[in-house]
Amino acid sequence: MGAINRLELINVTKRFPGVLANDRVSLTVNPGEIHALLGENGAGKSTLVKMIYGIQAPDSGSILWEGKEVRINNPRAARRLGIGMVFQHFSLFEAMDVVENIALGLDGSVSRQALNAEIRGVMDKYGLKLDPRRQIATLSVGERQRIEIVRALLLNPQLLIMDEPTSVLTPQEVDELFKTLRRLASEGVSILYISHKLHEIVALCDRATILRGGKVVGTCDPRQETPRSMGEMMIGSDLRDPARGQMKVEGTVRLSVTNLSLPKPDDFGVALDNVNLDVKGGEIFGIAGVAGNGQNELLEALCGERLSSAADVIKVDRIPVGQFGPTSRREVGLCAVPEERNGHAAIGTFSLADNATLTARTRIGFATQGFIDQDGADAYAAKVIQTFAVKTLGPNSLAASLSGGNLQKFVMGREILQAPSVLVVSQPTWGVDAGSAAFIHQALIDLADKGSAIIVISQDLDELLALCDRLSVINLGRLSVGRPVSEVSVQELGLMMGGSHGGWTTPAMEGDHAAKA
Amino acid sequence: MTITFILDALITVIGITTPILLAATGELIVEKSGVINLGVEGMMLVGAIAGFAVTFETGNPWLGILIAMVSGAVAASIFGVMVLSLGANQVATGLALTIFGIGLSSLIGSNYVGIAIDPLDSPFPDTLALDTFWRIVFGHSPFVYFAVFLVLATGFFLNKTRAGLVLRAVGENDFSAHSIGYPVIRIRYLAIAFGGAAAGIAGADFSLVISPLWAEQMTAGRGWIALALVVFAGWRAGRLLAGSYFFGVLMALELYAKASGFAILPSQFWAAMPYLIAVIVLALLSSRDGKGGKAPACLGKPFIPNG
């Protein structure tokens, strides 16, 4: 083999209605190479690998495998070639057990015993621990990813595609993953590693192809670059850090949560366990944590979607609101933006004006006596669009017609312009382009500078470290005591996030609830 | 006398249970694939008139059953095209299929009202079923044996075969199944057609055995009971078998109430009973968490692959 590329893409183009997702993309992957595919959300990375894995078909261009042109019609064909993939949003079946899930990813029938033995073999070889009989619904995110990896490895792949594998892992889990990937590469497996996290790519990859707006804008050796230089290639303009007016004079406590506990909302949810926190006016309080550790439950408990056991569990400006629903809490001044934009923070099939009505009708006052003043709704939506520079035709456009970043700006604007005394946001810049993210960060800082108390729940440590005054970690529904950002290290946060997560961590960390510091 | 009475009653129960067992088994497969087809009643009626008309015209009940099966599957395929290829709402489309089945069967059946045919007999020689006791074993119509076979085979298929695993996977998470390469839409088409075929046979059981004639809406809402049964059974084949016979007993009560007048309550009460019990059991089962069994996670949701 030697000179032959394992995979080569030549001028691959894919168009969706209204978007050119990939525009004449060319790249090569060598045997045993860890190749990064770097780009912002929406740069076309996922579309590109879906074509390599046969989920989507390119409109034009060619794919060469071991030097020969191939047409990959479906994932089965990809697997036959030796291409394996670990999905960002796992392709697992919650109600089934580990063995069944792995069997579904293999082509052809294998007896359960033979499969068990094979799974054990692969797990021993790469140090991936997993009980094959467990139901997926009971597994942590890190464990789920391990199933995907085992499933891919059972097919002895020549190329392993990893789509944003670390977004759900603690820093320690990430280290373990990298060890496995390096070992695979040393055995000659090529790895196509998709990410927008620059320091990871510097740490792991041999080569990087950078995508912007569906086009290849550069190829580089990450070890020769700094995260900042690659970031500029990825984003296309100079990175700007949010400007924080130094507001060291801390005001009075505007939000206080005392012993908040709530049972699991459903089988897959997380119970909140004695959460305590105080946030002062002018303060941005960050909550870090691995996905699925109670972030959504906490947001719902704060915004009033689920009521607390007693009124004084949650107080806004000393008013007990624990028994208030979302509408009454907004009237008092507590607004929130949940993580999921589509179907939670906004309704895709509704116009922007109707989406304004959804949460701003009482506080802005365009719905009185049960009737909606449509002109008032239109005017408020227009104000949000203008103030937050939302790219759209106007208040009558459907929310679904906006790009992710623009919809997020609208949703953030809708809450911020209500001048809340307390604002709780979750993943404020998830899936948002860098420009919009910077805009949103600045808006949050400005709101804090005006004296509001803000809680930012995020899985992005960089975001939290840049934005927040104090940080805490949520793990299995328990919240650690908040500490000033200057006093915590990433290592420390990682250990706290790991908490009792098994995963890639060493046994010494099991059961380590650093939370109650 | 009492023994004979009980045995006779048992035979009745087994007979009237069979069509709902057949239809429910078909619907079980459909729902396991993540689709809910509320058109069972309509497909049964289409099967009933097709089976009756073909049997009457050709004198061959087996051909009648075959055509009933095919017409049930064809009717189901209309539903399939609507919900799978055109992305129509499953509840509304299933309901449309029922209204369509009622209308179409009445239209075709208007030429067959008032004609009776000989009911289809047991496939075993008469000598095996001379006394009542042996009739319990050998004295039923072929539908009875087929229905029991079908539900057991379905249970085996779902739990022990790879194809069954794939079908369940499609119903559990269609996007995952699609992304690892399973043809979600094609699998659902097959499941829907199977459900239609089973409902068609169930309909033929009505018009060839249970009351060997054609009457408008002769299935009298049994298709809905079959749908409810799938829920009671917690989407499990074994429980489906047991649940069907439980409802068979309830339905038999109406017949006996009418025939013997032993009931203190009016016959309408006994006629309404299976439906009342169905509503009550639905509530009881769902109020006990976990015990009722979980619906396939994608049940009733449309699947539109992107790209």
Add this chain to the structure above:
Amino acid sequence: MRLRLEKRLEPSRKMLILTPVLSVVAIMVLGIIIFDGLGYDGPQAVWELFFTPVLDVYKWRDVATKAAPLIIIALGLSLSNQAKIWNIGAEGQYIVGAIAAAGVAYSTQSVTGFWIIPLMVLAGMLAGAAYAAIPAVLRTRYGVSEVLSSLMLVYVSLQLLSYMITGPWKDPNGHNFPQTAQLTAAQILPHDLLGSGIPPGLLVALLAALIFYIIVSCTVFGFSIRAIGEAPHAARYGGFRSDRIIWATLMISGAMAGLAGVFELMQLSRLNLGYPSGYGFTAIIVSLLGRSHPIGVFIAGLVLAITYVGGQVAQTVVHVPNATAGLFQALLLFAILASDLLVRYRIRLSFKGDIAAKRSVA
């Protein structure tokens, strides 16, 4: 070459209005083909089915009479549909409403008074709402699908009706027919209210359509119903409680079905075995054909009423079987559901997919 679907960024408003019209036209064409295939005079059958009731002034009253219950029930259903609550048991609520009103009539046979009719209306609406409360409580307390429970209750209501007219309320002077006694003059609204020539039921339908229009387009309540239907989680975040909406829409649709039952009882002047006419089911078609919009529902109710009346005309003139109206209604429902695709997608011809499909990996 193959057809390709392209998702529209926004649903087409033009198609939203155009598709129901196209569906009706498509069904007329299909009708000609089907009737010809069955050996009838296709064009004439379709003419009688769809046009005679419109052109023949003497049929207008029939159409209006049939349209009234359809519109009244469908208005209620259009609310629950918007919340994605499938009350397919409206037929049962309609029957129970009529039974309750007949109960009032039964106990007021020997008295007169202006209060009797309002009492009947109130009883019918309350009974319909109470009957719809059963699926509501099952859904909100136990998570039972309202589809199955509301439908099961239709069969229960049929037995209840059968029992009442053969048992306790059987007309003693009815020659042993299973029916109730005829309503007295004090129990029936004049057929020609206010000298307008319009049946009272249709006036109520018109008034109800106006009220529903205001509810749907201007109120927070109407907004909350749409929000729950489109995105329950977002609606909860917006401060709307889905349990309350489920209750409200089911009770309202039940009450409307009960109301229709009362007017139909007054129209027929007694309960008998022929009373359950399937209006509760046809109203589902009406609400979908009318796009769950009060004005659309009003028009769709008239269209479906035309097929009922036209079905009878076609039966006597062209001798088509009486099941044809039902079959056409089902086909119309199929057509409207299928044509929804045009609202959400654009159809494009594509030539590229073909080439891609031909070559494949080993």
